[in-house]
Amino acid sequence: METSRAGGRWPLPITSVEAFTIQVSAKTVWILLELGFADGIAGWGEATLAGAEEAVLAEIGHAGALLAGRSFAGAGEALAGLRSAHASQARLTVMRAVEQAFLDALARRAGLPLAALLGGPERQAVPVYANINRGITNRSPQAFAARAREVVTQDGYRAVKIAPFDGLDWARVDHQAGTRLLSAGLARIAAVREAIGPDVALLVDCHARLSPVMARTVLREVGDAGLYWLEEPLAEDAFDAETGRALRHFANDRGIRIAGGEHLESFAEARDFLARGTCDAILPDLRWTGIRTGLAMLELAAASGVGVSLHNPVGPVLDRISVQVAAALPSFLILERQVRESPLFDAIRGGPQELVEGAVLLDDAPGFGPEPDRALLERCTRQGFIRPASLAGIAGAGGDT
Secondary structure, rough: OEEEOOEEEOOOOEEEEEEEEEOOOOOOEEEEEEEEEEEEEEEEOOOOOOOOOOHHHHHHHHHHHHOOOOOOOHHHHHHHOOOOOOOHHHHHHHHHHHHHHHHHHHHHHOOEEEEOOOOOOOEEEEEEEEOOOOOOOOOOOOOOHHHHHHHHHHOOOOEEEEEOOHHHHHHOOOOHHHHHHHHHHHHHHHHHHHOOOOOEEEEOOOOOOHHHHHHHHHHHHHHHOOEEEEEEEOOOOOOHHHHHHHHHHHHHOOOOEEEEOOOOHHHHHHHHHHHOOOOOOOOOOHHHOOHHHHHHHHHHHHHHOOEEEEEOOOOOHHHHHHHHHHOOOOOOEEEEOOOOOOOOOHHOOOOOOOOOEEEEEEOOEOOOOOOOOOHHHHHHHHHHOOOOOOOOOOOOOOOOO
């Protein structure tokens, strides 16, 4: 048995597994998880899963019943108690949040940043881009442009991502509607590029809404916009690898990357995804992969000649964890951040993180950094949340748009 930094014996019992809910918008409810240990150390994770909040909360309650009062030698042993052969997405999301919280607690107990516990850091600053989509309720090109200008001039971002193709689903629209929605998206892209100027990177997320013909039309039309990447133009399960590779070559000939892979969950899926050869950059989501598997996926991607990023359009806890993971990786392109969706993002984590030349400086505090404002989380949780039966017609990113 080893003595922990806080003076207790290791391994220490888990004493509590607690959930906090924060209603951010009609479409967004953040779910944060606190893992308490017997020596008073706590670790934090995030289990946000849009449209399945009740299921996630039920799984957190189940995790508490299985973990509280027991001691575990490490995160893997704790997760083994939650593993199921046919686990739901909610169960998997909670398992990943427990892993985040366990590793965060270990780093806090050791007095180390999480990046150091993961073998890093490889860098002291992580380049980031502002995902501004969810905070824009007025979906006009002018409103997109205004918000993009704000995050560049006021917040210091040097890269911006938008999801401009509202309502478009290549498999469900007729030619007339498809042409109209595609044109609306192209107008938003043009407006944002004009607003931010040529020196700020512009990334476009298509949410797998396009057909191969539509995707080629977009790539031709945005030639002057100088896109950093076009993200998830095609649904991977709808088109074969040859079609995806042809689109990638078409984009590369125009100096544009194709990015994808946000739905990957396992190392085997990542291996097969990379073998398809359809993407120049991969951005898995730590909510689906977990930290350790996510690190392995991204190391494999870099060794395969594919650029490395992370999908991170969520709340303040996973954002800080993603910064630490990005800092620990030998190779990393740029990190997504959800920007200006809600002032609660900065309030919960104790204020904004300063950007230096478009990058977040690595926090040298233990774990992923300062702990969330627990009193604020408790107030938000007491207020509860309301989830609409359908997201159709509600502006911003998310399902049913």
